[in-house]
């Protein structure tokens with residue numbers, strides 16, 4: 001296997017988001033959970049996205065995990081490496097994106113890389129280095145209340161400047177609007193001034209296409225999945241990709257339908273509220289989880305009953321900023337998050353063992369916990385539910401049919417996502433409720 005693109009994603013929902021856009025742009029792509037074990041055959045693919053759980057870990061750990069992924073991708077001959085982080089540019093307070101990008105650049109001997117978080121299809125745009133979500137600046141869009149990685153500054157040149165000892169430059173929209181030669185010249189001029197990191201504006205798909213053209217030969221590019229959707233066309237022009245390949249069909253979906261939500265983003269809170277208008281759900285409380293197993297047992301009883309009635313069953317820890325802050329004040333930020341992630345991971349393990357076969361998980365850290373608890377190593381990417389969120393399938397030990405899994409980024413998806421997703425799955429696979 002010789003890869004065109006090797007991607008390192010800092011969380012699991014971000015990885016499926018990128019894999020989804022690569023597949024939609026005609027690449028054959030597999031997502032692995034962590035670095036594949038030696039000897040694993042991923043089949044004939046153009047791209048591999050290695051999903052890490054490094055967005056919220058200390059920088060040293062994130063760097064070590066990312067370099068291990070890079071070693072593996074290089075051993076597979078990847079022509080270009082893509083470091084995928086969130087379209088809202090979040091990482092720890094001290095900052096992971098700068099240290100990881102610096103270490104990847106050093107290993108790849110790259111003089112310069114671009115930072116392109118924009119994902120216009122989901123309302124993320126960058127103008128004069130400032131990140132917008134819809135019509136709000138990043139620090140006013142709800143991300144300022146993120147439980148783990150609050151984002152309180154929308155100026156990405158400034159944010160990244162705090163995370164790296166190297167110079168950070170800007171490729172602003174007026175330069176992009178002047179065309180490919182002006183864009184290349186600007187990047188080259190910055191490189192001559194030893195500017196290693198360039199935050200790139202992008203307002204729409206045309207900007208992303210132009211950026212992809214300018215950086216197709218860079219050893220390392222970084223950003224959101226918007227850039228991922230634009231790159232395959234450039235690979236095709238270079239003759240690196242034979243043709244547009246059709247996304248593989250998923251197997252018929254089986255088993256009952258379960259939704260586990262640990263995301264506290266505005267979008268997820270809206271999706272939980274919408275679901276609860278028509279069906280019951282179980283609210284997990286980290287304070288109650290801290291007191292012992294009784295709360296988790298109650299969630300299990302609820303979920304089993306809801307699944308027996310035909311589901312979908314929703315168990316959620318998603319809560320508004322006041323409730324999250326109250327839990328964090330009592331338990332500490334890390335402990336509160338861990339309790340929720342462990343509980344949702346355990347619920348997934350038990351309920352999937354008992355027959356749940358169609359699973360929606362909301363939140364990147366939460367997806368990491370659930371997928372790890374299920375022991376999943378690899379995901380096959382199917383069709384899209386909403387921008388950035390595909391259905392995927394994974395083989396499970398001891399079970400003939402694969403598990404159907406949708407890992408929803410916190411801020412993605414329409415308000416009816418938790419019911420709409422299962423309708424889409426049925427249309428996509430010709431659901432078999434056996």
Ligand SMILES: Nc1ncnc2c1ncn2[C@@H]1O[C@H](COP(=O)(O)OP(=O)(O)OP(=O)(O)O)[C@@H](O)[C@H]1O
Nearest residue numbers: 147263265317319336337340363364365366409410
């Ligand atoms: N009620 C709560 N109190 C405190 N922490 C919570 C609560 N509910 C969830 N959490 C924690 O908040 C974090 C949410 O992060 P997660 O990455 O899962 O969602 P997200 O950031 O919205 O999604 P994404 O990373 O895909 O954008 C998790 O660590 C989760 O355990």
Ligand SMILES: O=C(O)[C@@H](O)C(=O)CO
Nearest residue numbers: 014017086087224364409
């Ligand atoms: O880029 C995004 O917004 C998402 O893929 C993501 O990373 C959320 O965790």
